Every structure is written in C-alpha cells, then in structure tokens.
Amino acid sequence: MHHDLHLAPALHHLRPVVAGLEGSLIREVANAGMGRSDVLKFWFGESDAVTPEPVRQAAVASLLAGETFYAHNLGLPELRAEIAAYTARLHPHQGADHWLGRTVVTSGGVNGLMLAAQAVVEAGDEVAVVTPIWPNLVQQARIMGGVITPVPLQVQGGAWVLDMAALQAAVTPATRLLVLNAPNNPTGWTLSRDEQQAILNHCRQTGTWILADEVYERLYYGDSERQAAPSFLDIAEPEDRLVVAHSFSKSFLMTGWRLGWLVVPPSVLEQMGKLVEFNTSCAPVFVQRGAVEALRHEAAITPALVAHLRHCRDTLIDALLQVPGLTVARPLGGMYAFFRVNGHSDSLTLAKRLVTEAGLGLAPGSAFAPEAEGWLRWCFASQHTERLLQGVDRLQAWMRR
Ligand SMILES: Cc1ncc(COP(=O)(O)O)c(C=O)c1O
Numbered sequence: 001m002h003h004d005l006h007l008a009p010a011l012h013h014l015r016p017v018v019a020g021l022e023g024s025l026i027r028e029v030a031n032a033g034m035g036r037s038d039v040l041k042f043w044f045g046e047s048d049a050v051t052p053e054p055v056r057q058a059a060v061a062s063l064l065a066g067e068t069f070y071a072h073n074l075g076l077p078e079l080r081a082e083i084a085a086y087t088a089r090l091h092p093h094q095g096a097d098h099w100l101g102r103t104v105v106t107s108g109g110v111n112g113l114m115l116a117a118q119a120v121v122e123a124g125d126e127v128a129v130v131t132p133i134w135p136n137l138v139q140q141a142r143i144m145g146g147v148i149t150p151v152p153l154q155v156q157g158g159a160w161v162l163d164m165a166a167l168q169a170a171v172t173p174a175t176r177l178l179v180l181n182a183p184n185n186p187t188g189w190t191l192s193r194d195e196q197q198a199i200l201n202h203c204r205q206t207g208t209w210i211l212a213d214e215v216y217e218r219l220y221y222g223d224s225e226r227q228a229a230p231s232f233l234d235i236a237e238p239e240d241r242l243v244v245a246h247s248f249s250k251s252f253l254m255t256g257w258r259l260g261w262l263v264v265p266p267s268v269l270e271q272m273g274k275l276v277e278f279n280t281s282c283a284p285v286f287v288q289r290g291a292v293e294a295l296r297h298e299a300a301i302t303p304a305l306v307a308h309l310r311h312c313r314d315t316l317i318d319a320l321l322q323v324p325g326l327t328v329a330r331p332l333g334g335m336y337a338f339f340r341v342n343g344h345s346d347s348l349t350l351a352k353r354l355v356t357e358a359g360l361g362l363a364p365g366s367a368f369a370p371e372a373e374g375w376l377r378w379c380f381a382s383q384h385t386e387r388l389l390q391g392v393d394r395l396q397a398w399m400r401r
Pocket of ligand 1: 260
C-alpha cells in the first residue's frame with residue numbers, strides 16, 4: 001500500500017544544530033588547491049615528518065601477534081601506566097599512582113574533548129569559550145546543545161592576550177563550562193601560571209567546569225628550563241571541576257593514529273569509562289601499543305622535535321618580520337604563526353587567492369573566530385625550513401604585485 005505522505009528532505013528531520021554546523025573553512029581553502037603540486041601547503045596543523053620508526057614497529061608487531069580484539073574502555077593498563085608515569089615526570093607534585101586514577105585513553109584528542117563535552121554540557125547550558133580557538137571545540141559544545149559565550153582575546157603589538165576582567169565578567173554562576181586552549185591554536189597565546197590561578201579561583205567561585213585543551217603543552221618556547229607550558233594540572237586540586245585534554249598527535253608525530261587522553265577528577269573516572277563504551281568502546285589495541293613505545297622513547301622523540309619546531313618558528317617569524325605590511329608576533333607555544341596582511345580584511349578570499357595566485361597554502365583566520373577575520377594561520381612544523389623561507393618569498397612577491 002502506498003502512503004500519500006508528503007516527504008520533506010530528510011535534512012529537515014535532523015537536529016537543527018547538526019544541520020547548522022559550519023563546514024571547515026580550512027578545508028574550503030585546501031580544496032581550492034587540490035591536485036596542485038606547486039602549492040606549498042602549510043594549512044593543516046601537522047608536521048610533514050612521519051611517526052618515528054620504533055613506534056610504527058610496535059604497532060606492526062601488535063597486529064602480527066594477533067592483537068585484533070576489543071580492549072578496556074579506559075585504555076590498555078600498560079598504556080595508562082606509561083601515561084601516568086609521563087604525567088608524573090611533567091607534573092611531579094603528584095606521583096604516577098595519582099595520575100593513573102585520573103587517566104582515560106581516547107581515540108584522538110578530539111574524541112577526548114567530545115567526551116568531556118558529553119559529560120558536562122546539557123542542552124541550553126552556557127559555555128564560555130576563549131577565542132580565537134580551534135573550531136572543533138566550539139562545535140562540540142554546540143552539538144551538545146550548549147549556548148556559546150565567546151571571550152575574545154585582545155591584540156596587543158601583534159600578539160593575542162587575555163583580558164582577565166572580560167573573562168571574569170563572562171564566566172558567571174550560570175556558566176556551566178569554560179573552554180580554553182593554551183598554548184593556543186591558532187594564535188600561539190599561552191597562559192601564565194598567575195592567569196591560570198586567577199581563572200581557577202574564579203571558576204571555583206562560580207562552580208564552572210574548566211575544559212583545558214593542553215595538547216600543545218610540550219610545544220612551548222618560553223622558559224627553556226621548562227619541558228612544558230604551565231598547566232592547570234600543576235595548580236588544581238584533584239577534585240576541582242577540571243578536565244585536561246591531551247594528544248599523541250603533536251608531541252609524538254602521530255596525527256593519523258587518532259590517540260589521546262584525558263585527565264579527569266578521580267571521582268568521575270568510571271563515569272568516563274561508560275561514555276567511552278558508548279562512543280568508541282575502546283581505542284584500537286595496536287594503536288595503543290604504538291603509543292606505549294612512543295612514551296618509552298619520549299626522551300628521544302619530543303625534546304628534539306620541540307628544538308626543531310623552535311628553530312622553525314624563529315626561521316619563519318624572523319622572515320615574516322622583515323616583510324613590510326604584515327602584523328606578526330613571535331608565539332610562545334604551539335606550531336603556528338598567526339599574522340595579518342595589512343589592507344586585507346577577508347581572510348577566506350585572501351587565503352584562496354594566495355593558493356591560486358602565489359602557490360601558498362595557509363588557513364584563514366575567520367575559521368577560528370570572527371575577531372580573527374583578516375588574519376592567516378601558517379603551520380611552521382616542517383622538516384625543511386627552506387620551504388618556510390620559500391613560502392615567505394612567495395608571499396612577499398605576491399604582495400609586491
Ligand atoms: C587545539 C587542538 N586540540 C585538539 C586537537 C586534536 O588533535 P587530535 O584529535 O589529532 O589528537 C587539535 C588538532 O589540531 C588542536 O589543534
């Protein structure tokens with residue numbers, strides 16, 4: 001029997017928030033340069049270096065040994081123990097046993113961030129977000145039905161800085177969650193210890209959860225004595241309403257592996273295990289075996305990587321500072337130069353023109369916040385620093401036309 005139902009397009013039956021999600025503006029620029037081998041590509045947030053071989057070998061060995069089954073929700077015990085030991089090396093005020101009781105292995109940093117949003121954000125909840133920021137963090141809160149209050153950073157001398165009074169005014173007892181990412185993608189903004197303490201104190205008063213995205217913790221170029229940027233983990237009490245997100249992507253050259261972890265209050269660890277079950281059930285075992293090896297070789301991988309990235313940063317920023325007509329500052333952390341080409345206010349158009357007219361692939365600032373309109377993001381994680389200089393030459397030649 002045929003029903004005479006008037007069928008509207010299925011799209012209208014999705015949750016409006018899903019239908020309304022913005023596509024990635026970075027992808028839009030990248031699509032403009034697809035199939036063009038002459039474009040120097042600095043638009044995505046990843047290094048062009050392959051994962052170190054011992055890490056890849058460990059994953060291969062795991063597969064060959066037949067480790068093809070489901071595993072624990074919270075992660076392999078061996079991996080959780082390595083993460084806990086690593087966390088204790090970076091944040092030694094607590095021992096590995098303490099961190100073990102707070103560690104959740106996730107399928108990429110982005111999955112960890114989504115789990116945190118699922119755990120905390122109810123439809124209609126107010127979510128304050130310090131911007132500019134990697135767009136996924138905003139969209140995840142939106143997917144959960146959160147209502148976003150942006151807290152824009154301010155530009156001072158080409159660098160982006162936090163207006164603490166603005167943050168304190170924006171985060172009220174009605175604010176369920178404060179989302180921040182420092183060291184920051186895209187601006188390189190990095191929180192000081194004092195700023196972290198002020199934010200923590202304020203959020204304790206308002207009863208607001210803090211979601212601190214610290215995936216760039218190791219990519220820190222401030223105090224060379226320090227192995228990592230200041231972390232909320234250094235100052236928070238275990239039961240503060242704090243979730244810290246981490247990733248193997250940036251510090252271990254493992255973007256394609258999709259592995260990360262969360263540090264959560266001890267009392268919510270088991271609850272997070274339930275959420276993992278209903279999202280991914282577990283991270284793939286062979287991927288986790290690779291990560292165990294990465295952490296065991298951390299001293300051979302990460303410090304050299306960070307030293308190289310510092311060199312990349314200085315090479316690129318020194319060159320950009322020589323170009324008349326740019327606004328740019330040296331970032332304290334992360335792997336991006338964030339800058340303005342004076343006189344250009346539409347960053348999507350500018351980024352697309354640079355691809356087609358200059359052969360230079362950058363990400364548009366408007367992908368990260370309205371106030372970053374007119375800015376461009378340049379990922380400087382390249383094994384070949386001469387490619388960075390070649391890119392600056394192309395930019396300068398294009399600007400002179
Ligand atoms: C700020 C920030 N957080 C999290 C991630 C997620 O990394 P992944 O999902 O690869 O672990 C990224 C990746 O670009 C990022 O820039």
